Amino acid sequence: MSDTIAADSETLAVPSAAPRETRAVRLRNFWADYRRSWVAVASLIVIALLIAASFGAPLLAPQDPYDMAALDWMDAFLRPGTVGSGGYMHLLGTDNAGRDMLSAIFYGLRTSFVIGLTAGVLALSIGIVVGLAAAYFRGRTEAVLMRVVDLQLSMPAILLALVMVAMLGQGVAQIIFALVVAQYAYFARTTHGAATVERGKDYIEAARSTPLPTHRVLLRHLLPNVMPPLIVVATVQIASAIALEATLSFLGVGLPLTEPSLGSLISNGFKYIHTDRYWLSIYPGLFLMITVVAINLVGDQVRTILDPRNAR
C-alpha cells in the first residue's frame, strides 16, 4: 500500500508552470484584463484627473469661491475666456456673483466626490451587515430585514432622499445620511443574493462545524466570497450618489451656493438658461455627466472582468 502512496505523490505534484497566485499576481492579471478596453482605461484616467483637480482645488483653482472677499461684482457674467479684474483668464466664465466657474466646478467636484464616496462606503457597510445577517441567520431575521429592503426598493431613491433632507435640513452630513438611507438597500439586496448562494456551500458548513465563532464565519468566510458583485454595485452606486446629491442640490434642498456642489451650480445657472449665459449651467452639467459616465464605465469593465462567464 505504501508504494501506492509513493507513486501518487508524484502524479499529484502541481505542474511547475502554474504560477503561485499571490495578491500581486492577481492584481496584475486584473489589470491585464482591465486594459483590454481602452474606453475603461480612458475613463479611469478621467476619474483620476477629476479627483486630482477637485482635491487639488485650493492649489489649482485661480480663485477660492468660498472666500466672499475675493469675489468682485464687476466680474459678474463674464464670458468664457475673458480676463477679469483679478488679472487671470476665466476659462469657463463667471457667474452672477463674479465667481470663476472653473474654480467653482473644482470645488464643487470636491464636495460631490466627498459626499458620493462617504455615502457609498457607509451604504455599502450597512448593506453588507443587513444582507449578510439576513442570509446567514434566515428565518425571522431574514423575513423582516429583506421585506424592509424590498419596500424601500419599490420607492424611487430620490423620493426617499428628499423626505430625509426635508426632515433633517440642509448640510453635508444630512445629505450623506439621506443618501445612505436611500442607497443601502441596493447593497443589502446584492449581498443577500450572493450570500444566500455561498451560505449553502460546504465550506461554510465546515467552518461552522469546526466550530468557528459566528462573526468569524461571517467575516472571514462568507464576506470575502460575496465581495465581487458588491464591488460592481459600489461603483455604480457611488456614481448614482453623486448624481442624487446634484439632483437634491438642483431642487434646492441640498447644499447652499456658498458651499458649491455641482448640483447647486447647475441650479444657479438654470435661472439664466433663457438668456445667452449658457456657461453657467452647461459646464457644471458637463462635468457632472463626465464624472458619472466615467465611473459607470469603470464599473462596467470591472463587472465584465469579474463575471465568471468571462473568466479566462
Place this chain on the structure above:
Amino acid sequence: MTAPLLEIRRVSKRFTRQAGLIERGVARLTGQGAGGTVHAVTDVDLAVPQGEVLGIVGESGCGKSTLGRVVSGIYAPSEGEVVLNGQPVARDRHGASQKLTTKVQMIHQDPFASLNPRMKVGETIGEGPRVHGFGTAAEIRERTGSLLEQVGLEASYADRLPHQFSGGQRQRIAIARALAMQPELLVLDEAVASLDVSIQAQVLNLFTDLRRELGLTALFISHDLSVVRHVCDRVAIMYLGRVVELAGAEDLYRAPLHPYSEALFASVPTLGTGRASFHPIKGEIPSPLAPPPGCAFHPRCPMAGPRCRVEVPRLKTPVQGARQVACHLHDGGTQQKDIAA
C-alpha cells in the same frame, strides 16, 4: 468493558417544512395538507468503540448524510441523543442545534465546495487551532506544515489557494483541516464519492495509513460497497432512515441477511465471478415524506409477507453471533403473528 467513544441513542431526525402563506391558502382551498415532514432518520441506535471505523451504507436519500450531520452536531436530533465518551452532547439554548465540538470533525463529499476559495490552504488548516488556542502562531504554522506532509502534500503548499489543487489534493487538504483539530471522531460523508476512481484509491490508502498511525475512530458514510469493504470494520446498512442490518464487514459481504442488503450486493457488478447480469432492486425508494407502514422495504421486497406490511421490524440479533438485522424473516417468519395465538 469501557464505554464506546460514540453512542447514537435512538436518534430520529425529522425536517418539517413550514408552508408559506400562499401555500397554506391554496391548501385550504384544495383541501390538501400543506408543508410536510421528512423522516430523514428514524430510531437509529449505534455504538462505535474507540478505534473502529463504522461504515454507513445506503442509497441516496436513505438518511445516511443526515445521520452524519447529527453526529457532527450540525443538526440536533429530533429525538434521542448523541453521546460522546459517555457525555451526552449538549444542545444550545434554543435546542435547534447541538453545541458544536472540536472533538468531532467532518470531511465533506465535494472538495471543490468544502474549501473556502479565497483562503490560503495553510490558513484554512490553521484557523481552527488558532481560534481554539491550540498553540502559538509559530507552533500552528509548523503543525500546518507537518499536517500537509502527513497527508502527502508539501509544507510549502500552505501559501496556495484551493483552486491551484486537483480534487484529490483538495480532499487531502480537507483531511488535514479535520486532523488539525485533533478530533476523537471523524465523520467522512461520501469523502471519496466525487473523486476519480484512481484518486479514490489514493485517498483511501491515505485514510487507511492515517488510521493505522493515529488510531482514528470514524464514521464512514458511503454508497459505494466496495469502498466500504476496503476501509470499514463494521457496516450499518440504512434504508429510508432506519438501520436494517449491522454486521462486521467481512460477515456482511460473505452473507448479507436482510433482503435489502442482499439486493444491494446483488446489484454490484463484480469481476471474475462470471456473473453476467445484475439484478437491480425493483421499484423506487419510497418518499421519506410518506414512508410505507410496517417494514419500509416491503413494497420492494421479494420475500415480503403480510406481517411486513404492518409491523416495523426491530434491529435484533438473530442466530449468528455479533450481528444485527431488522427483518421478520430472521425473527420467526413473515406470516402475520396471530394475535389470538
